[in-house]
Amino acid sequence: MAKRRPPIDIKAQPGFRGAAYICVILLYIPIIMLMILSLNSGEAVGKFQGVSLRWYATALQNKEFYSAARNTITITVFATIVSTILATLAAIGTTRVKPWRGLGAAFMVINLPLMVPEIITAVATLSFFALLAGALGLNFGIGNLILAHTVFCVPFAYMPIRARLEDMDLTLESAAADLYATPWNAFRRITLPLLVPGIASGGALAFITSFDDFTITQLVAGPGQTTLPLFIWGQTRKPMTPEINAISTILLLVSIVFVASSFAIARRRK
Amino acid sequence: MAAGQSAIEARGVTKIFQGAEQQSFKALDNVSVTIRENEFFTLLGPSGCGKTTLLRLIAGFDFPTEGEILLYGRDIAPLPPFKRPVNTVFQNYALFPHMTVGQNIGFGLEMLGKPRPAIEARVAEMLRLVRMEELRNRKTSQISGGQQQRVALARALAPQPKVLLLDEPLSALDYKLRKDMQIELKRLQHETGITFIFVTHDQEEALTMSDRIAVMSKGKILQVGSPHDIYDRPSERFVANFIGETNFIEATVSGTANGQASVRLSNGAAISAGVPEGFTPSGKVTVVVRPEHADITGDRARSTMTGSLSNIVYFGTDTHYHVKLDGGGEFVVRRQNSRVGGTTHEVGEAIGVAFEEGAAQVLRD
Known part of the structure; x- marks a missing residue:
């Protein structure tokens, strides 16, 4: 066997430490500033006058904020669940079948939305719903948004699930079959439990993608279908108060809790 | 050894793997062999000789292109693996990582729909057989390679298969442990009275453990006989050369x-x-x-x-x-x-x- 060279310790390279600090600062300082300023007791966004939860109170009493939050949760929860289920089925269908001619094409079709600029998808989705409404008189209300979100979330959910399936030792499924497990039982007792971390990360990705989608939602949303990102965008058009910081902080905390718990599930399962 | 009833019989089995672009590979070429009840039978040959393919056909993970595989006289070749009373010990053990040792061993019985108390009793019995009683509630990742090997054996033996298939199960163990497991395997075969079909490329392993050996090369069985026959009376140059x-x-x-x-x-x-x-x-x-x-x-x-x-x-x-x-x-x-x-x-x-x-x-x- 060839002698293994000791791995290069990147931490010992000159300038590494400085560069790392700069990256971390650039990434997180604006977010931390936003959170600190949400505790401002004054009226101005830029000038810190004292600590208070005043703007959280204002935000939580804002009817528009509630309506936006309700819309976002409805859309995101539905879109996450449906797209994760679809992505799981697609991942099984593209990894646990005999290779067929259209497999590469199917893979492309599933992942294409990641490559298409979002504004294009947005315009296309808008035209599609306009066509539905015009030609067939169909309008699902908030269902339009749920449908749109579900569709663009599928590839995000698909990738980690597929990766997990591809990493899985196929002899485990053979062993289950050898031990009298029917294909359904082998899936339920072996494949699915081992797939949970992949489904959790897929679901988390879909959730975040749907939760903060702006471009597509902006074009597709009808009146009364304002979501949180649209609401925040609307706030920045008015004279700004620290309320917007408070709202953003709330969103951030929700995201952090969600992502952290899905990571925790993935870790525990490993 | 007295000629017992035939447990497994392969009749004119050919397996062709169809590769991409008209390329095909004949893994088994018109193989016929009879494996007797209660026998420790070894398929011996270099890698690519078709020994694992034959094992997979018996287990049901692949289906023969031609020929029949009889289990106590019944053709099982078209049956899926979960309908065959045959269990396998895999080369990499293939233990279920999300289950405990006990759950792994009980899995086959559970799938057969046996009642809970019967499963519990059988799992305890199997743990005793492989001398691992105290590890019942461990996760399979928390036990050593040799212990995983024993769990894999216990799991495959628990449903009392008609035939146990072993696919190079000792190859991942170090020399000392491999020697111990060889003796252990012989003991288990003796105590359970189950027909063992053992696949290996290690001629020494084959000679020490088997009742009979089939030497394979290029998809054909060249000679079948007791270790003594094979060693002292090789019929072909390949056999003489491969063994000793x-x-x-x-x-x-x-x-x-x-x-x-x-x-x-x-x-x-x-x-x-x-x-x-x-x-x-x-x-x-x-x-x-x-x-x-x-x-x-x-x-x-x-x-x-x-x-x-x-x-x-x-x-x-x-x-x-x-x-x-x-x-x-x-x-x-x-x-x-x-x-x-x-x-x-x-x-x-x-x-x-x-x-x-x-x-x-x-x-x-």
């Missing part, structure tokens, strides 16, 4: 009678040699003699062949004497070492090689 060391000598057949052939070696010596079953040799043939079935002697007049010692290699338990034959070619003699007695020889010495009675065997090819 051996000497090949050119010879001419002068007559055959009662399963023995009279042959004349290239140096003129006339000896009698064994013949593979159902084969009538004639003309030029190759004869094999194992190194320990011949001895070197100073008495050149009474030896089968003569030559000079070209090399002496000491191995601890035995010594190899390389003899450069007078008529050309080399012959290796292995002699057991002992503390006392024995004549000493020196390189360059003129010497004779004497065959033991019945040491020579004619090859088919």
Whole structure:
């Protein structure tokens, strides 16, 4: 066997430490500033006058904020669940079948939305719903948004699930079959439990993608279908108060809790 | 060994793997073999010889292109693996990582729909059999390689399969552990009375554990027999070469009678040699003699062949004497070492090689 060279310790390279600090600062300082300023007791966004939860109170009493939050949760929860289920089925269908001619094409079709600029998808989705409404008189209300979100979330959910399936030792499924497990039982007792971390990360990705989608939602949303990102965008058009910081902080905390718990599930399962 | 009932019988089994672009690979070529009940049967051969393919066909992970696989007389070739009363110990064990040792062992019984108390009792019994009672509630990632091996065995034995298939199960273990597991496997086979079909490329493993061995090469079974038969009476050059060391000598057949052939070696010596079953040799043939079935002697007049010692290699338990034959070619003699007695020889010495009675065997090819 060839002698293994000791791995290069990147931490010992000159300038590494400085560069790392700069990256971390650039990434997180604006977010931390936003959170600190949400505790401002004054009226101005830029000038810190004292600590208070005043703007959280204002935000939580804002009817528009509630309506936006309700819309976002409805859309995101539905879109996450449906797209994760679809992505799981697609991942099984593209990894646990005999290779067929259209497999590469199917893979492309599933992942294409990641490559298409979002504004294009947005315009296309808008035209599609306009066509539905015009030609067939169909309008699902908030269902339009749920449908749109579900569709663009599928590839995000698909990738980690597929990766997990591809990493899985196929002899485990053979062993289950050898031990009298029917294909359904082998899936339920072996494949699915081992797939949970992949489904959790897929679901988390879909959730975040749907939760903060702006471009597509902006074009597709009808009146009364304002979501949180649209609401925040609307706030920045008015004279700004620290309320917007408070709202953003709330969103951030929700995201952090969600992502952290899905990571925790993935870790525990490993 | 008494000929028991046949547990597994392969009849004219051919397996062709269809690769991309018209390329196909014949992994098994018209293989027929009968494996008896309660027998420790080994499929032995180099990688790519088709031994694992045959095992997978018996397990049901692949289906034969042609031929039948009979389990106690019933053709099981079209059945999926979960409908065959046959269990497998996988090379990498394939233990379910999200289950405990006990859950792994109970899985097969659970899938068969056995009641809970019966499963619990059987799991406890299997843990006792492989001596792992105290590890029942461990995760499979928390036990050593040797212990995983035992769990894999217990899991496959728990549903009391008609036949147990073992796919090179010892290859991942280190030397010492492998030796222990060989003995352990023999014990388990004895205690459970289940037919074992064992796949290996390790000839020593095959010789020490098996009741019978099938030597395979290039998708065909070349010879089936007891370890003794295979070692002492190889029927083909490949078998003789693959199992142990051996000497090949050119010879001419002068007559055959009662399963023995009279042959004349290239140096003129006339000896009698064994013949593979159902084969009538004639003309030029190759004869094999194992190194320990011949001895070197100073008495050149009474030896089968003569030559000079070209090399002496000491191995601890035995010594190899390389003899450069007078008529050309080399012959290796292995002699057991002992503390006392024995004549000493020196390189360059003129010497004779004497065959033991019945040491020579004619090859088919």
